[in-house]
Amino acid sequence: MISFAGGYPSPALFDAEGLSQAAERVFAEPAKALQYGPTEGSAPLRQALLRLSRDRGVACSADELLVTTGSQQAFDLLVRTLVQPGDVVLLEAPAYPAAIQALRLAGAVIHEVPMDAEGLRTELIEDTLKGLPPGAKPKLLYTVPTFSNPRGTLLPHARRVALIEVARRHGFLIVEDDPYGELTFTGATPQPLYALAQNEPGAENPVVYLSSLSKTVAPALRIGWMVASAEIVRRCVVAKQTVDLCTSPIAQLIACEYLQSGRYPGTVTKARDEYKARAEAMADTLDATLGARVRFERAQGGMFLWMECTAPVDPQRLFTTAVEEGVLFVPGAAFYSRVAKGVSMRLSFAAPDVSQIREGVARLSRAFDSSTSNIPALS
Numbered sequence: 001m002i003s004f005a006g007g008y009p010s011p012a013l014f015d016a017e018g019l020s021q022a023a024e025r026v027f028a029e030p031a032k033a034l035q036y037g038p039t040e041g042s043a044p045l046r047q048a049l050l051r052l053s054r055d056r057g058v059a060c061s062a063d064e065l066l067v068t069t070g071s072q073q074a075f076d077l078l079v080r081t082l083v084q085p086g087d088v089v090l091l092e093a094p095a096y097p098a099a100i101q102a103l104r105l106a107g108a109v110i111h112e113v114p115m116d117a118e119g120l121r122t123e124l125i126e127d128t129l130k131g132l133p134p135g136a137k138p139k140l141l142y143t144v145p146t147f148s149n150p151r152g153t154l155l156p157h158a159r160r161v162a163l164i165e166v167a168r169r170h171g172f173l174i175v176e177d178d179p180y181g182e183l184t185f186t187g188a189t190p191q192p193l194y195a196l197a198q199n200e201p202g203a204e205n206p207v208v209y210l211s212s213l214s215k216t217v218a219p220a221l222r223i224g225w226m227v228a229s230a231e232i233v234r235r236c237v238v239a240k241q242t243v244d245l246c247t248s249p250i251a252q253l254i255a256c257e258y259l260q261s262g263r264y265p266g267t268v269t270k271a272r273d274e275y276k277a278r279a280e281a282m283a284d285t286l287d288a289t290l291g292a293r294v295r296f297e298r299a300q301g302g303m304f305l306w307m308e309c310t311a312p313v314d315p316q317r318l319f320t321t322a323v324e325e326g327v328l329f330v331p332g333a334a335f336y337s338r339v340a341k342g343v344s345m346r347l348s349f350a351a352p353d354v355s356q357i358r359e360g361v362a363r364l365s366r367a368f369d370s371s372t373s374n375i376p377a378l379s
Contacts, residue, residue: 002360022257037249041067045256057195071212071224090141094335119155147180147302150346180302289365303350322367
């Protein structure tokens with residue numbers, strides 16, 4: 001079975017040697033590694049993450065940064081502290097499924113804002129707000145602006161500015177999830193939303209920034225972080241104390257040692273180069289085998305390619321036949337809080353190597369051949 005389904009980093013890119021050395025240094029002081037730690041995160045790791053954030057343009061103080069057990073926990077803590085049942089939230093569509101699930105569990109009323117090849121269609125937010133019941137105002141908007149999950153899109157500078165402006169005008173928070181921003185294939189990317197909002201003197205920053213080491217170092221560390229106002233961080237610290245007291249001190253110390261070792265930039269560069277080669281292999285093979293039957297944008301970074309079917313196809317038959325052929329993908333319907341339009345899918349090029357990608361796409365093409373016969377043409 002070749003899987004394009006999970007958003008898993010390639011095991012071949014894990015710096016096992018560097019992490020092993022970091023772990024050895026940590027266990028030179030076992031009492032520190034094996035004890036409880038502060039809920040906010042260990043002081044040395046927070047300083048390392050402050051530096052990493054500042055390198056991205058996200059400048060903050062220590063009381064504005066919270067270490068979390070993955071960036072998913074950071075979002076969950078925000079939802080726990082900010083969203084009550086019946087509150088309105090805005091969500092880019094298609095969206096990260098775990099974000100949809102967290103909002104549903106909180107009883108939020110989700111309103112989707114569509115995306116296109118450049119990401120969130122910020123010009124449609126005002127129309128979405130006009131369609132809300134009288135007096136209703138959104139609490140937050142969730143987005144992955146840089147190499148989004150699942151579409152892989154990169155929100156351009158002008159839309160980033162427009163999003164910040166509409167958030168300030170209507171008084172809602174923007175939750176910027178940024179696990180993939182360093183995995184760029186083309187060099188520089190637009191400034192994070194948090195950095196852009198921060199650059200306006202005297203104005204309150206409406207952005208909460210989330211990130212993670214899961215895609216660039218190792219998912220098993222479960223190290224994420226949140227950058228927000230000191231008040232939001234304080235409230236999330238209280239919520240975190242009821243969830244897990246503190247993120248694993250062992251994992252935090254290993255992550256800190258690794259970031260301080262100087263190996264992180266080389267690891268990220270290696271991942272960029274490899275994922276670029278895999279993304280190009282997937283796009284080239286899709287063009288060669290499926291051609292006009294599908295539509296997609298070539299990835300500029302991240303881990304995902306979003307593909308829409310332009311030829312008539314039975315989605316359930318396509319998925320079942322693909323499994324029979326030995327290839328997995330995630331159907332596009334999983335990324336909507338409501339009924340999805342058309343037939344689409346998310347393909348991840350991160351975990352399989354180039355030869356597996358080519359073979360997996362060939363299997364997917366055979367599944368298309370079996371699933372499009374005797375299907376009436378689209379009107």
